[in-house]
Amino acid sequence: MMNFFGKKTEPGKWMRRYTIYLVLVTIAYLIVHFSSNIPKRQLVNFNQAEVDFIVAVKVDTTNKNAQKEIIQSYLFHTGYPKSLDFEELWLIIEELDSTELRQFLTKYEIEESSPFWLTGNMVFFEIIFWSWFGVLASLLFHGTEAIRKGEFDIKEESVHWAKLLYSPLVTIVLILSLDALSNNDHISIDGFDYWLIVLSFVLGYYSRRAIDLLDRVKDIVFRSSSPKDTTNVSNHQLDNFQSLSIEEKKRILRLCKTNLQKEWIGKYDGLHSVKVAEKNPSDWRLIFIVDEKKELVDVQNLVPDFIPFTVDNNKYKLPTAVKGSGKASNDVYNPNQPKTICSQNPKKPGCSISRLKTDLNDTGSIGLKVWREVNGQKKYFLLSCYHVLCSIEFKQGIYDFDKSKETNFDIISPSKKDGGSQVLAKVSEGRYTDFLDAAIAELINPSDLEENISGVTSAPIGKISVTTEHEEMYIIMSGRTSGKQYGEIIEYSTFVTIDGHTTYDVIMTSKMSKGGDSGAIVVDTLGRLVGMVKAGDNEHTYLIPIERILNYLNINPCYV
Structure with a gap:
């Protein structure tokens, strides 16, 4: 995280900004909290045992002086706040019978000191700031998760700002609504004690669910007295x-x-x-x-x-x-005769590939020719799976490629299994996580790898983010073992477990790939990038979504 935090990338800048926002909000909260002269108070009530004791003394003890002494001593030993005016309370106890006294004590409220403002108008200060704390905590958590998965989108920042603006308002309305509904339509925000802080933070953290809850409140406020409406709701809840x-x-x-x-x-x-x-x-x-x-x-x-x-x-x-x-298994090496060896230069995406010094079985496919800007210059790389380009580290249980710890990171095409020895590139970066299986290798000579995908005849013209709307869409793969293959998307998001390791949010397609096709790129019939082959079983192929790979590795496809 610290390495990423320092990178001059959009996600890195976003992280710095929102960390600063959290620090500034915290400082503002502490300044107001400790510099204000407004006393911090909360309301407390007698609990059931205390009410029962006071009523019992009233009933069982006939001497009023004895009653007063017993009750005062009891309250002193139970630790009631100094703000309790016992003399005033005693005058009321003296006048009421046991039934009236029980009702009175149940609702009697006493102010005591608190670390928070839980009474008066400053309650709204606590709600607003703790709602902001919740929103910022949520944004930082889900933002770093999106960065980890390679799915961070800086365009979502407008949504983040919107949450910071609407969340305090929604939180206030929901708390007032909850209080009104639980107090027979009478609003009194003083009765929440420390739950007010917890509730404000939770409603800020789950701001989208808070909007859904507000929608439910709307249904209650504008509920219809029509019997037809009631019937419809009931039938909907019982739908089969x-x-x-x-x-x-x-x-x-x-x-x-x-x-x-x-x-x-x-x-x-x-x-x-x-x-x-x-x-x-x-x-x-x-x-x-x-x-x-x-x-x-x-x-x-x-x-x-x-x-x-x-x-x-x-x-x-x-x-x-x-x-x-x-x-299910990672699609590396298959004893079948490969269809895309590519013995001559320039190579194409889909050609056979492997590390120079690796097991013969660690064969995969070139996925794409990609680029990124480094110190103002374009650097060109080839893209494939981590378990292909970093097969040595993968077998050792190392899932984050560290170039400084390696001396053997030459990539050859064709692969070692397919008789190749020419070094095409050197591994530069790679990661294998619960959401990613991708690596890049910097091309020694960029002209040795074309943009055009083998068998597809053209370079990709764009990319798509797969959703439910793309299920049953026809797609094309080009890989080392299978060559050009057609298939269709079955599931836009699922998981695949291989040897105890689960990768989430992968695309499931019909069977397109075999061993040796790992890293092969998949496009739609218009030539738009869809994903990269990771694994397969007898009936399905599993892809890592292309947008996640490009975003996480901060790379760009070489489009036409």
Whole structure:
């Protein structure tokens, strides 16, 4: 993180800015907090045991002087604040019967000192600042996660600013609404004590959910007295999954997969991915993909026929199925005769590639010719998977390439397995994480690698960010073993587990690749970049989204 923090990149600048914002907000809060002469107070109430004791003394002790002495001593030993005016309280206790006294004591409030302003108008100061703390904590956490995944988009900064502006207002409205609804439509913000601080921070941290909650408040405020409206709400809550539209079924199934996939990975042996698909026409369900068909009996006993899932306050039973698709593996080396060796220069994306000094089986494909600006000059690189370009480190359990610790980082094409020995590039940077499997190698002579993708006849013309709208879209791959292959996108976002390591947010396609195709680039029929081949099983290929790779490695494709 510290290395990244110092980089002069858009994500690095963003990190510095928002860290400074957090420091400035904290300083402003502390200055006001410790320089203000307004006393910090909170309201406390008698608890049930204290109310019972005082009422019992009132009933059981006839001597009023004895009553007063016992109650005063009791309150002193229970640590009640000095602000309690006992003489004033005693005059009231003296006048009320036991029933009236119980009702009075339950609602009686006493001010005591507090580290926060929890009474009076300064309550809104606490709400605003703790809401900002929540927003900034959320932005820094999710921002660094997006940077780690290579999905950071500086265009989202306008959204970040919007959150800082609307979150305090939404938080105030929600707290006032909650107080009004819990106090028979009477608003009194003094009764939250320390929960006010916690609630303000949480509503700021989850500002998007706070907007959803505000929408629920709107439904309560503008609720209709019409019996028809009540019936519609009730029917909606009881909707059966099978009665939903196909698009709604798919949305709920995908949401369930996203929310529960980490739980499933550790729970079901042999599971390496999940997809949303039709088992029969219109029969959409979660398909659990396992390594071997022989495991189906065991796994079927673990995966229930239906998975309970609640969304939008509606409870559904989501149907499941189990499918054996062979063990998933990184697509390196295949004994089959490769289709794209590329013995002559210039090479093309899709050609055979490997480290010079590595195992014969560590063969993959060139993905793309890319560039980045270094000290005002364009430097050219080839892109492929980390487990291809950094195969030596990968086998040693090293998942972040450090050039200073390596002396052997020559890349050859064709690969060692395919009889090559010409050094084409030298490994420059690479990373293997839960969301990434990519590396680049600086070309010794940039003209030795073309932009045109082998078999596709042209260079990429752009890139796309794959969403649900792109499922079933036709795509083209060009790799060392398989050459040019056509397929289609099955799942825009899922996971794949290989030898105990899970990569999240990968694109699942129909089977396009074989061993040796790792690193091969995939484009749509218009020539736009989609992703890079990482792995496959007997029925699917798994891609790392191209935008994540380009953003994380700070590189640019060589377009036409």
